[in-house]
Amino acid sequence: MKKSKTNPTDLPVAPLVTHKKVATAKGVNFFDTVYKIARKIPKGRVTSYGAIAESSGSRLSARMVGWAMNAAGSAKPPVPAHRVVNRNGLLTGKHHFPTPTAMEELLRQEGVEVKDDKVVGFRELFWDPSYPGTGSRKK
DNA sequence: AGCCTGACTTTGT
């Protein structure tokens, strides 16, 4: 039971990038999908690339999510990439931020405690785009 | 046009 995208909330399609043709020649922008989901992440909550990837269509493409985030810096509206961490709750992408501390700083501002580059209580703060109500992990 | 890398994840040994 993981075939349908299950978009409980029919959110408007992202305006996507204008000045650039943003990848994907297939019609559906993987990036756009990722941005859409990433923007849905509630404040003070975090999610994993795999969760986004799964909601995007395939969790196998978790890497692409990270790649998309890389482009997210130029995406509008800005994507809260700081709320996206790896499955370990580790801020793997912090090095890609303008500053190596920007990510954890942002998380702390939202009430997320970060210890040793990893989210404290990640399991509790984890927000699954497919199960926003329960907020629990599928696993 | 082809090869390599990349902010991940899962499974197997």
Next chain:
DNA sequence: GACAAAGCCAGGC
């Protein structure tokens, strides 16, 4: 429990 390999898609060279 740790290490290695495979799979996904896209971008850069």
